[in-house]
Amino acid sequence: MKICISSSGNSMESVMDPRFGRCEFFAIVDTETNETKIIDNAAAKSGGGAGIAAGQLLVDNDIEVLITGNVGPNANDVLKAAQIKIVRGKKVSLNDNVKMFQNKELEIIEETVPSHSGMK
Amino acid sequence: MKIAVLSGKGGTGKTTVSASLKSSIENCQYIDCDVEEPNGGIFLQPEISNVYPVMVKVPEIIKDKCTGCGECAKACQFNSMAVVKGNVLIFPELCHHCGACILACPEDAMIEVERQIGVVETNSDESFMHGKLNVGEPISIPIIAMLKDMVKDDGNVVIDCPPGSSCTVVESVEDCDFCILVTEPTPFGLHDLNIAVELVKKLGLSFGIVLNKASENSKIINEYCDDRNIDILMEIPFSRKIAEAYSKGILPIEADADLKKEFGEMFRKIEGKVLA
Amino acid sequence: MKQIAVISGKGGTGKSTLVASLSQIVNNKMTADCDVDAPNLHLLLEEKDQQKWDYSGAKEARINYDLCIKCGICKDVCRFGAITEDIVINNLKCEGCNACVVACPQDAMYLEEVNTGWTSVSTTENGTFAHALLDTGAEGSGKLVTEVRKKIVPFENGEEWLIIDGSPGIGCSVIASITGTDAVIAVTEPTKSGLSDLKRVLDLAKHFSIPAFVCINKFDLNMDITNEMEKYCVEKGFMVVGKIPFDPLIVKALQEYKTPVDTGDQEFIDEINSLWNKVTEYLSQ
Structure with a gap:
């Protein structure tokens, strides 16, 4: 299973x-191989619709679980x-977030924040 | 003659000056291009009789034709689509109505449909017009463009521009014969005046300055204008009386007959400059 | 670190004066000037150790004239009137939308990132300060706001607050100013337009589920409207946290590049302190 976490740094x-x-970076963790990879969030540079572009990035990377705020x-x-x-992740390290997720200590988000689409 | 009234920042008295000028000229059309905060109507009290929706074109997918190739999303510079598992998701609020996706689609699977982003309202003889952008909508240019299309070719027009110096101001001042830059004698005012001056110079438009809230401390603006040979067309004094009248939606020219005369004189001065 | 954005429905309500004064009174804070249309706070501050970054907020179409056959298709597809009869790009009108690039049968067109301004972070006697400036006529101010906020965050050094001077209006740049903040202070004045502007800007904060507070500047200019504003706020559940009187001394201070805090205007200082206490008290609950 491939997990993606929104990250403020590149480790x-x-x-x-x-x-x-x-966010600046995405960390991608493959729970089967334990491989981790950190990629730039190219979507953050978009004028508008950064969330959509970031979503597309996850889709293109075959992500199954996203840990974020x-x-x-x-x-x-x-x-x-x-x-x-x-x-819903916690404001702790990416490693700890992955561990908490695997121990089923993180909550699955159903609701979203209101739209702020349209930023230029 | 078309006169645009602008200022680098809001709150310098741009609307007061535009509405006063309009009221001091016979047969003058007034256009409020500040579509995020249209306030001219508060002073001019028009009776709105026509409401026109402002529509923009956004793409729609013909599902039977779409192969999910993703060319549309690749062409779009505004992230207004995503392609997931062969399906195209469209986010119309992000669309800039440019048509790039339609051009990019190899299957002719996209068409355009209309979506409303605001309104243009006018009084019966269209001597007053303003636009209103719906709350939360990010792109106001189509409303300004529609207002500008409705400008009368003959006669005089005063255009109240949005604040700032971005695309919306460029759209509003385009094709104008003269720009009035409204400023106030504070460091903030001077800084923003300078930005507005650079903009109108870049656009090659002739301009002059109205100094609002003028006092004995106005020398920072006077010096700036002297150094650059910029005309100060008129000064409106800083007074509690004017501020109080403004707060009630009363123009300073209604509280002060001399001021009304001065606006008329300023108009003739501008006319002289434009015709010369 | 909690983020507080100060905004106003229209410009000129005293928003920057309030932010400048807050940044003198509040301890343990950073300040970001996100009013990218009229960035003014730096005029009152002495900046040291300024770091600057180029900002490329837009793409623009370019033409490779070696390949161009002047067929005019680009001009026909451009909906922004940004390509002239002689097939030259008008950079003030180009939105960088890519339509001409897609349509060009000669592959003669491409998009290029352009520098449209800069952002900076510096040290001042009131703490770390970030601001930005867009080139004249340049677009993309909402993204620039996001950049300014992003640039200052890594400089956080145990500060408790980030005070944001937001852009006026309700458009893209103000939306970018308030997203992700913990609270919004809307500055208004009791004019006929002030109330409708205030309603619009409070709607916006509500739309984004951000707690919003109201400060009425020059409140004594028109008590009828001030009362109406207060009534509106009570009905809608917004707290009026400050009322500042009309005072020519404030303008006079500004003309000397000073805030009312610098000139020791005690009535003003007390009001700002009380405003800040009300906001922080609410946020600590």
């Missing part, structure tokens, strides 16, 4: 970034269409 010791669309409704639509599960 697994960095703290999770609660923003999804405009808030997901806007636009990004939520993309993630839902791709059947990506959204999990």
Whole structure:
């Protein structure tokens, strides 16, 4: 299973970034191989619709679970269409978030924050 | 003659000056292009009789034709679509109505449909017009463009521009014969005046300055204008009386007959400059 | 660190003066000037150790004239009137939408990132300060707001607050100013337009589920409207946290590049302190 975490830094010791669309990095963890990979969130550079572009990035990377803080409704639509599960992470390291997720200590997010689409 | 009234920042008295100028000229059309906060109507009290919706074109997918190739999303610079498992999701609020996706689709699977982003309202003879952008909508240019299309070719027009110096101001001042830059004698005012001056210079438009809230401390603006050979067309004094009248929606020219005369004189001065 | 955005429905309500004064009174804070249309706070501050970053907020179409056959298709597809009869790009009108690039049969067109301004972070006697400036006529101010906020966050050094001077209006740049903040202070004045502007900006905060507070500047200019504003706020559940009187001394202070805090306007200082206490008290609950 491939898990993605929105991150404020480029190591697994960095703290999770609660923003999804405009976080700096995404960490991708493959729970079968234990391989981790950190990629730039190219979507953060978008003028508008960063959440949608970030969602597309996850879709293109075959992610199944996303650990983050808030997901806007636009990004939520993309993630839902791709059947990506959204999990509310904690403001602790990425490693700890993965561990907590595996121990089923994190809550699955159903609701989203209101739309702030339209930023230019 | 078309006169645009602008200022680098809001709150300098742009609407007061535009509405006063309009009221001091015979047969003058007034257009409020500040579509995020249209306030001219508060002073001019028009009777709105026509309401026109402002529509923009957004894409829609013909599902039978779409192959999910993703060319549309790749072409879109505004992230207004995503392609998930062969399905295209469209986010119309992010669309800039540019048509790139339609051009990019190899299957002719996209068409355009209309979506409303605001309104243009006018009085019966269209001597007053303003636009209103719906709350939460990010793109106001189509409303300004519609207002500008409705400008009368003959006669005089005063255009109240949005604040700032971005795309919306460029759209509003375009094709105008003269720009009035409204400022106030504070460091903030001077800084923003300078931005507005650069903008109108870049656009090659002739301009002059109205100094609002003028006092004995106005020298920072006077010096700026002297150094650059910029005309100060008129000064409106800083007074509690004017501020109180403004707060009640009363124009300073209604509280002060001399001021009304000065606005008329300023108009003739501008006319002289434009015709020369 | 909690983030507080100060916004106003329209410009000129005294928003920047309030932010400048808050940044003098509040301890343990950073300040970000996100009013990218009229960034003014730096005029009152002495900046040291300024770090600057180029900002490329837009893409623009370019033409490779070696390949161009002047067929005019680009001009026909452009909905922004940004391509002239002689097939030259008007950079003030180009939205960087890509339509011409897609349509060009010669592959003669491409998009290029353009520098449209800069962002900076510096040290001042009132703490770390970030601001930005867009080039004249440049677009993309909402994204620039996000950049300014992003640039200052890594400089956090145990500060408790980030005070954001937001852009006026209700458009893209103000939306970018308030997303993800913990509270919004809407500054207004009791004018006929002030009330409708206030309603619009409070609607916006509500739309984003951000707690919003109201400060009425020059409240004594028109008590009828001030009362109406207060009534509106009570009905809608917004707290009026401050009322500042009309005072020519404030303008006079500004003309000397000073805030009312610098000139020791005690009535003003007390009001700002009380405003800040009300906001922080609410947020600590």
